[in-house]
Amino acid sequence: MSKHDTLQVDAERLANAWAHTLPTVLSESDRTEVKKDEAEPNVLRIHIATAGHSHYSFDYKCTYVDAREVKVELVDVERDGVSVDERTDIIQTMVDDYVRHIHECAQQLHSLTASK
Template identity: 60%
Template structure:
Protein backbone atom coordinates (compact mmCIF):
# COMPACT_ATOMS: atom_id res chain seq x y z
CA UNK A 1 0.00 0.00 0.00
CA UNK A 2 1.78 3.09 -1.21
CA UNK A 3 1.35 6.64 -0.13
CA UNK A 4 -1.10 7.18 -2.96
CA UNK A 5 -3.74 5.34 -1.00
CA UNK A 6 -3.60 7.72 1.92
CA UNK A 7 -6.41 10.11 2.57
CA UNK A 8 -5.91 13.21 0.44
CA UNK A 9 -8.71 15.43 1.71
CA UNK A 10 -8.17 17.99 4.37
CA UNK A 11 -9.99 17.36 7.61
CA UNK A 12 -12.38 20.32 7.43
CA UNK A 13 -13.61 19.37 3.94
CA UNK A 14 -13.91 15.79 5.06
CA UNK A 15 -16.00 16.77 8.08
CA UNK A 16 -18.23 18.85 5.80
CA UNK A 17 -18.71 15.93 3.42
CA UNK A 18 -19.62 13.68 6.34
CA UNK A 19 -22.08 16.25 7.68
CA UNK A 20 -23.86 16.23 4.33
CA UNK A 21 -23.80 12.48 3.74
CA UNK A 22 -24.22 10.88 7.15
CA UNK A 23 -27.87 11.94 7.64
CA UNK A 24 -28.68 10.03 4.45
CA UNK A 25 -27.37 6.78 5.93
CA UNK A 26 -28.99 7.24 9.35
CA UNK A 27 -32.61 6.87 10.36
CA UNK A 28 -34.28 10.15 9.50
CA UNK A 29 -35.09 10.97 13.12
CA UNK A 30 -31.55 10.44 14.42
CA UNK A 31 -29.34 13.49 14.79
CA UNK A 32 -25.62 13.55 14.09
CA UNK A 33 -22.74 15.94 14.64
CA UNK A 34 -19.36 15.61 12.93
CA UNK A 35 -16.24 17.40 14.10
CA UNK A 36 -12.59 17.13 13.08
CA UNK A 37 -10.57 15.26 15.69
CA UNK A 38 -8.09 17.85 16.91
CA UNK A 39 -5.56 15.24 18.01
CA UNK A 40 -5.59 13.23 14.78
CA UNK A 41 -5.77 14.69 11.28
CA UNK A 42 -7.09 11.42 9.80
CA UNK A 43 -9.94 11.13 12.28
CA UNK A 44 -13.37 12.58 12.83
CA UNK A 45 -15.47 12.63 15.97
CA UNK A 46 -19.06 11.68 15.27
CA UNK A 47 -21.88 12.04 17.78
CA UNK A 48 -25.20 10.37 17.03
CA UNK A 49 -28.25 11.17 19.12
CA UNK A 50 -30.95 8.53 18.95
CA UNK A 51 -34.49 9.48 18.14
CA UNK A 52 -37.28 8.85 20.58
CA UNK A 53 -37.52 8.80 24.32
CA UNK A 54 -34.34 6.83 24.99
CA UNK A 55 -32.19 9.93 24.55
CA UNK A 56 -28.98 8.00 24.00
CA UNK A 57 -25.99 9.81 22.62
CA UNK A 58 -23.18 7.83 20.99
CA UNK A 59 -19.68 9.21 20.48
CA UNK A 60 -17.58 7.54 17.82
CA UNK A 61 -14.09 8.10 16.53
CA UNK A 62 -13.85 7.42 12.80
CA UNK A 63 -10.28 7.03 11.55
CA UNK A 64 -9.25 6.71 7.92
CA UNK A 65 -6.90 3.74 7.67
CA UNK A 66 -6.46 4.60 3.99
CA UNK A 67 -8.50 6.53 1.45
CA UNK A 68 -11.33 3.99 1.51
CA UNK A 69 -11.29 2.11 4.78
CA UNK A 70 -12.34 3.55 8.10
CA UNK A 71 -11.92 2.17 11.58
CA UNK A 72 -14.85 2.99 13.83
CA UNK A 73 -14.33 3.08 17.58
CA UNK A 74 -16.96 3.73 20.20
CA UNK A 75 -15.75 6.40 22.60
CA UNK A 76 -18.74 6.82 24.89
CA UNK A 77 -22.47 6.25 25.29
CA UNK A 78 -24.52 8.67 27.33
CA UNK A 79 -28.16 8.75 28.35
CA UNK A 80 -29.45 12.14 29.47
CA UNK A 81 -25.82 13.34 29.52
CA UNK A 82 -24.65 10.58 31.89
CA UNK A 83 -22.30 7.82 30.72
CA UNK A 84 -23.96 4.42 30.61
CA UNK A 85 -22.68 0.85 30.43
CA UNK A 86 -22.52 0.06 26.74
CA UNK A 87 -22.72 -3.73 27.25
CA UNK A 88 -26.51 -3.83 27.38
CA UNK A 89 -28.24 -5.64 24.53
CA UNK A 90 -30.18 -2.67 23.13
CA UNK A 91 -27.11 -0.46 23.22
CA UNK A 92 -24.97 -3.17 21.59
CA UNK A 93 -27.49 -3.41 18.76
CA UNK A 94 -27.48 0.34 18.30
CA UNK A 95 -23.67 0.41 18.30
CA UNK A 96 -23.57 -2.26 15.58
CA UNK A 97 -26.22 -0.39 13.64
CA UNK A 98 -24.44 2.94 13.82
CA UNK A 99 -21.06 1.37 13.08
CA UNK A 100 -22.57 -0.05 9.91
CA UNK A 101 -24.03 3.36 8.99
CA UNK A 102 -20.65 5.00 9.54
CA UNK A 103 -19.00 2.49 7.20
CA UNK A 104 -21.78 3.13 4.66
CA UNK A 105 -21.12 6.83 4.86
CA UNK A 106 -17.40 6.29 4.29
CA UNK A 107 -18.21 4.14 1.26
CA UNK A 108 -20.56 6.78 -0.11
CA UNK A 109 -17.75 9.33 0.17
CA UNK A 110 -15.14 7.23 -1.65
CA UNK A 111 -15.67 9.32 -4.76
CA UNK A 112 -14.17 12.19 -2.75
CA UNK A 113 -11.66 10.43 -0.54
CA UNK A 114 -10.25 7.91 -3.00
CA UNK A 115 -8.67 9.79 -5.88
Protein backbone atom coordinates (compact mmCIF):
# COMPACT_ATOMS: atom_id res chain seq x y z
CA MET A 1 0.00 0.00 0.00
CA SER A 2 1.17 3.49 -0.73
CA LYS A 3 1.75 5.92 2.07
CA HIS A 4 -0.97 8.08 0.52
CA ASP A 5 -3.83 5.72 1.35
CA THR A 6 -6.91 7.84 1.58
CA LEU A 7 -9.58 7.49 4.20
CA GLN A 8 -12.49 5.61 2.69
CA VAL A 9 -14.96 5.44 5.55
CA ASP A 10 -18.25 7.30 5.73
CA ALA A 11 -17.74 10.33 8.01
CA GLU A 12 -20.88 9.59 10.04
CA ARG A 13 -19.86 5.96 10.56
CA LEU A 14 -16.37 7.07 11.57
CA ALA A 15 -17.68 9.64 14.07
CA ASN A 16 -19.97 7.00 15.59
CA ALA A 17 -17.07 4.54 15.93
CA TRP A 18 -14.99 7.23 17.63
CA ALA A 19 -17.87 8.17 19.95
CA HIS A 20 -18.09 4.53 21.01
CA THR A 21 -14.33 3.88 21.32
CA LEU A 22 -12.90 7.11 22.76
CA PRO A 23 -14.55 6.73 26.19
CA THR A 24 -12.85 3.33 26.55
CA VAL A 25 -9.36 4.91 26.45
CA LEU A 26 -10.17 7.84 28.76
CA SER A 27 -10.91 8.05 32.45
CA GLU A 28 -14.33 6.59 33.18
CA SER A 29 -15.54 9.91 34.56
CA ASP A 30 -14.53 12.01 31.53
CA ARG A 31 -17.34 12.85 29.10
CA THR A 32 -16.78 12.93 25.36
CA GLU A 33 -18.58 14.07 22.26
CA VAL A 34 -17.38 13.29 18.74
CA LYS A 35 -18.87 14.86 15.62
CA LYS A 36 -17.97 14.78 11.98
CA ASP A 37 -16.86 18.09 10.54
CA GLU A 38 -19.51 19.35 8.14
CA ALA A 39 -16.96 20.94 5.80
CA GLU A 40 -14.18 18.35 5.77
CA PRO A 41 -15.03 14.63 5.57
CA ASN A 42 -11.62 13.58 6.95
CA VAL A 43 -11.97 15.72 10.10
CA LEU A 44 -13.57 14.92 13.45
CA ARG A 45 -14.39 17.44 16.16
CA ILE A 46 -13.72 16.03 19.63
CA HIS A 47 -14.98 17.57 22.87
CA ILE A 48 -13.75 16.18 26.19
CA ALA A 49 -15.14 17.39 29.52
CA THR A 50 -13.12 16.48 32.59
CA ALA A 51 -14.56 15.03 35.71
CA GLY A 52 -14.17 16.45 39.18
CA HIS A 53 -14.24 20.03 40.32
CA SER A 54 -11.93 21.44 37.67
CA HIS A 55 -14.76 21.66 35.09
CA TYR A 56 -12.32 21.89 32.19
CA SER A 57 -13.36 21.07 28.67
CA PHE A 58 -11.07 20.54 25.70
CA ASP A 59 -11.92 20.84 22.02
CA TYR A 60 -9.75 19.14 19.42
CA LYS A 61 -9.66 18.96 15.66
CA CYS A 62 -8.62 15.46 14.60
CA THR A 63 -7.65 15.25 10.93
CA TYR A 64 -7.02 11.98 9.12
CA VAL A 65 -3.84 12.62 7.13
CA ASP A 66 -4.33 9.20 5.55
CA ALA A 67 -6.06 5.96 6.52
CA ARG A 68 -3.64 5.35 9.39
CA GLU A 69 -2.35 8.69 10.65
CA VAL A 70 -4.19 11.43 12.49
CA LYS A 71 -3.08 14.97 13.23
CA VAL A 72 -4.53 16.33 16.46
CA GLU A 73 -4.83 20.05 17.11
CA LEU A 74 -6.09 21.76 20.24
CA VAL A 75 -8.84 24.22 19.36
CA ASP A 76 -9.92 25.54 22.77
CA VAL A 77 -9.75 24.94 26.52
CA GLU A 78 -12.53 26.21 28.77
CA ARG A 79 -13.20 26.16 32.48
CA ASP A 80 -16.81 26.58 33.52
CA GLY A 81 -17.61 27.67 29.96
CA VAL A 82 -14.94 30.42 29.79
CA SER A 83 -11.83 30.16 27.58
CA VAL A 84 -8.63 29.87 29.60
CA ASP A 85 -4.92 30.21 28.88
CA GLU A 86 -3.87 26.76 27.74
CA ARG A 87 -0.16 27.48 28.22
CA THR A 88 -0.08 26.70 31.95
CA ASP A 89 1.80 23.55 32.97
CA ILE A 90 -1.27 21.84 34.42
CA ILE A 91 -3.36 22.42 31.30
CA GLN A 92 -0.49 21.49 28.95
CA THR A 93 -0.10 18.18 30.80
CA MET A 94 -3.83 17.49 30.39
CA VAL A 95 -3.76 18.55 26.71
CA ASP A 96 -0.82 16.23 25.99
CA ASP A 97 -2.47 13.38 27.87
CA TYR A 98 -5.69 13.73 25.87
CA VAL A 99 -3.75 13.94 22.59
CA ARG A 100 -2.10 10.61 23.49
CA HIS A 101 -5.52 9.09 24.20
CA ILE A 102 -6.88 10.40 20.89
CA HIS A 103 -3.98 8.75 19.05
CA GLU A 104 -4.63 5.55 21.01
CA CYS A 105 -8.27 5.62 19.91
CA ALA A 106 -7.20 6.12 16.28
CA GLN A 107 -4.96 3.05 16.56
CA GLN A 108 -7.85 0.99 17.92
CA LEU A 109 -9.91 2.00 14.89
CA HIS A 110 -7.26 1.04 12.28
CA SER A 111 -9.32 -1.98 11.27
CA LEU A 112 -12.13 0.39 10.30
CA THR A 113 -10.00 3.04 8.58
CA ALA A 114 -7.36 0.93 6.86
CA SER A 115 -8.23 0.48 3.20
CA LYS A 116 -8.74 -3.06 2.06
